[in-house]
Amino acid sequence: MAIYNKLAKKQGAIAVLGLGYVGLPLALEFAKYFKVIGFDIDSNLIASLQNKVDPAGEVEPQRFENVDIIFTDDEELLDQASFYIIAVPTPIDDNYLPDLNLLYKACQIVAKYLKPGDYVVLEATVYPGCTEEECVPLLERISGLKCGKDFKIGFSPERINPGDKKHTLSNVVKITSGCDQEAAEQIAKVYQTIIKQGIFRASSIKVAEAAKIIENTQRDVNIAIMNELAMILNEMNVDTNEVIRAASTKWNFLKFYPGLVGGHCIGVDPYYLIYKARKLGYEPELFITARKVNERVADFVVDNILRLMAKNRINIIDANVLVLGITYKENVRDIRNSKVAKIVSRLKQYNFNVDVFDPKADAEEVRNSYQIDLIGQIPQKRYDVVILAVVHDEFKKLSPAQIKSFYRRDNGILIDIKGYFGNKDLDLLYWSL
Numbered sequence: 001m002a003i004y005n006k007l008a009k010k011q012g013a014i015a016v017l018g019l020g021y022v023g024l025p026l027a028l029e030f031a032k033y034f035k036v037i038g039f040d041i042d043s044n045l046i047a048s049l050q051n052k053v054d055p056a057g058e059v060e061p062q063r064f065e066n067v068d069i070i071f072t073d074d075e076e077l078l079d080q081a082s083f084y085i086i087a088v089p090t091p092i093d094d095n096y097l098p099d100l101n102l103l104y105k106a107c108q109i110v111a112k113y114l115k116p117g118d119y120v121v122l123e124a125t126v127y128p129g130c131t132e133e134e135c136v137p138l139l140e141r142i143s144g145l146k147c148g149k150d151f152k153i154g155f156s157p158e159r160i161n162p163g164d165k166k167h168t169l170s171n172v173v174k175i176t177s178g179c180d181q182e183a184a185e186q187i188a189k190v191y192q193t194i195i196k197q198g199i200f201r202a203s204s205i206k207v208a209e210a211a212k213i214i215e216n217t218q219r220d221v222n223i224a225i226m227n228e229l230a231m232i233l234n235e236m237n238v239d240t241n242e243v244i245r246a247a248s249t250k251w252n253f254l255k256f257y258p259g260l261v262g263g264h265c266i267g268v269d270p271y272y273l274i275y276k277a278r279k280l281g282y283e284p285e286l287f288i289t290a291r292k293v294n295e296r297v298a299d300f301v302v303d304n305i306l307r308l309m310a311k312n313r314i315n316i317i318d319a320n321v322l323v324l325g326i327t328y329k330e331n332v333r334d335i336r337n338s339k340v341a342k343i344v345s346r347l348k349q350y351n352f353n354v355d356v357f358d359p360k361a362d363a364e365e366v367r368n369s370y371q372i373d374l375i376g377q378i379p380q381k382r383y384d385v386v387i388l389a390v391v392h393d394e395f396k397k398l399s400p401a402q403i404k405s406f407y408r409r410d411n412g413i414l415i416d417i418k419g420y421f422g423n424k425d426l427d428l429l430y431w432s433l
């Protein structure tokens with residue numbers, strides 16, 4: 001029986017391996033129509049999901065209702081699955097090279113339970129070629145089965161945008177692909193069930209892999225252009241945001257803004273493409289430069305804080321700094337690859353007293369990842385410098401009077417990284433990218 005029919009009749013289950021930002025919404029959406037096994041190696045996460053609580057704060061409790069799903073860390077339950085979706089992290093290592101260890105581990109687990117007729121689909125972001133060159137041989141070796149003949153493989157990249165309630169899983173077109181025509185058809189059919197906006201059927205797995213990686217690499221390059229512009233305009237005392245507003249009045253200008261590029265995707269995925277390109281003997285200079293420019297922004301911010309303080313005769317030693325926001329972007333809890341943490345670490349090297357406040361981030365996670373103790377409320381003391389690093393909704397509500405009350409001096413400095421407040425009503429020493 002074709003895999004779609006088998007799943008539709010609930011004679012086999014979909015297993016989702018990795019229930020994080022990508023895997024959990026996907027598993028719950030599929031579970032509206034199919035039998036789903038949500039598997040994760042993190043037992044604490046599983047316990048929380050069994051209580052209908054998503055620790056990432058992305059999925060509301062009501063989405064756990066009326067779905068056919070079990071959450072487990074017991075891999076033996078994967079035996080009941082026929083369609084395995086892998087959504088585990090694909091980070092980089094200390095040398096900025098792809099770290100595929102978690103992906104390999106997930107493939108090893110799947111391979112143990114793989115049966116003839118089963119499907120494996122990768123949702124984790126990888127470089128073009130990775131699914132067929134890395135995952136297939138591993139699956140074949142451990143399962144003893146042959147890809148294409150005994151089991152099928154595919155790739156369907158995730159486009160989820162944490163914190164974004166508009167572009168959700170089911171209302172954004174999804175790319176699917178398979179190792180042969182039958183696989184491509186069947187995988188598209190399975191995904192079609194949950195994606196209201198439609199499916200783009202890529203002609204090969206490599207096309208689907210490359211499409212995902214260029215989506216994020218393109219954003220990285222475009223943001224790098226604006227970061228480079230901001231660094232140049234800073235020397236001229238020209239407001240970058242106003243320049244972008246002005247340029248945007250042209251019909252074909254692309255509106256990107258300068259900023260810190262952290263997180264798990266835009267700051268990471270380009271390294272996967274860079275790695276593959278180099279393996280092929282091609283030096284992707286533009287992508288490498290974009291990464292370098294974006295990685296430089298945290299230092300650029302710190303350099304400007306020091307410059308402003310020196311210029312305005314504010315003593316650097318034991319200055320009090322308040323940092324608002326540490327997550328990698330606004331209105332999410334995710335602190336992975338936070339560039340704000342890099343700013344904090346550099347400020348501490350200069351003996352600044354730094355308080356960090358973030359109403360969204362998990363304090364324990366921040367402590368474990370960055371050795372930073374978040375403060376529970378603001379202000380804890382009066383400050384010389386306030387850095388609005390991440391524009392969470394909570395910070396948008398701050399009035400100019402409230403912001404001014406955070407300072408212990410008249411000529412306090414406001415570092416408004418993304419230029420959210422502007423310096424109109426504030427009468428402070430103001431700087432933004």
Ligand SMILES: NC(=O)c1ccc[n+]([C@@H]2O[C@H](COP(=O)([O-])OP(=O)(O)OC[C@H]3O[C@@H](n4cnc5c(N)ncnc54)[C@H](O)[C@@H]3O)[C@@H](O)[C@H]2O)c1
Pocket residue numbers: 017018019020021022023039040041042045087088089090102105106109123124125126158159160161162264265
């Ligand atoms: N977060 C995003 O916005 C986003 C968007 C598109 C694509 N992606 C890609 O999707 C993939 C997953 O990212 P994420 O943000 O959901 O990660 P995440 O860290 O939020 O979740 C991954 C989960 O996988 C689990 N895990 C690790 N190894 C496992 C294994 N062997 N078996 C089962 N579970 C395992 C972890 O415990 C964790 O709960 C990555 O490749 C990422 O690049 C992420």
